[in-house]
Amino acid sequence: MISIHHPSWHQGSIRIYSAYRAFTTDKLDAILGVRMGLKHLNVTLTSVPTSGKEQQNSLDGLEYNERFEFLNVFSMEMELEKSLKKGLPYPILKIIEYLSVDRAGFVWGRQYRLTGHYTIYLLWTAFAFWIIQILMLCLVPHNFAKIVIIVGILVLSADFVYFTFVPKNLQIRFPSFDGSVSILDFHFSTCFYTTLTAGITSLVYGGILIILQAKSLYTLKTFITCHADKHCCEVMKCESVTMLSLTPPNSTSTIPSEEATTVSLIRRNVFTDVTSSLPERF
DSSP states (O other), X not given: OHHHHOSOSEEEEEEEEXXXXXXXXXXXXXXXXXXXXXXXXXXXXXXXXXXXXXXXXXXXXXXXXXXXXXXXXXXXXXXXXXXXXXXXXXXXXXXXXXXXXXBTTBOHHHHHHHHHXXXXXXXXXXXXXXXXXXXXXXXXXXXHHHHHHXXXXXXXXXXXXXXXXXXXXXXXXXXXXXXXXXXXXXEEOHHHHHHHHHHHHHHHHHHHHHHHHHTTOOOOOOSSOSSHHHHHHHHHHHHHHHHHHTSOSSTTOOXXXXXXXXXXXXXXXXXXXXXXXXXXXX
């Protein structure tokens, strides 16, 4: 659940030295950070404090933390328009421009949007099976391990989809403080590795449970037993066998009253011995 809403799937940070806004000569020395989520991205811009009173300027202590949605095709274009109206700094506007363009080879915004959609669908499906897994543990525990493996496969599939379709060649260039060019590169972050660990753990745990269950090294009991029908059928079968074994070979033969009483007692004793030998399941 946290991984679906947290913007830490793909991120990068860099120190830049660029223009702050239009119609000003001020240069901004700051740390620019970009964190991509499944439904939105978060851009932070924090100025680096200058040393010495003579070098201090009005941009010291500047901090920006902006969130931009990319839920549909026109989301990033609308976010760019809002950012221009708000007068955000040039570095933040440059990030939005890179992700809002959707033509020719500039399709990074579309790739992030589609990748997020597919990953979200798989993670929500995994969450639904996780709820079923809890119910299975309470009601039908011998199927619990299978659902655990299904949850692990779905989580790993979500990570595989994100790894496959996320943009690999996105590099944004900014001027550096020493006059060179700094390149903003992106790498996988916390949410990606967290879900990867959860999927592998779930898969291994479910496999271990299936192996133990196959070797009958453990049993699970609940207040609703899973084998009630099985043992009821065994009792009914034993009763039927007892009745058939005590039936006379032909209908014309008669049994004296004393022998009938003896057979009746034997039948009752046999049924009592059979039912008492069965293990208690409740």
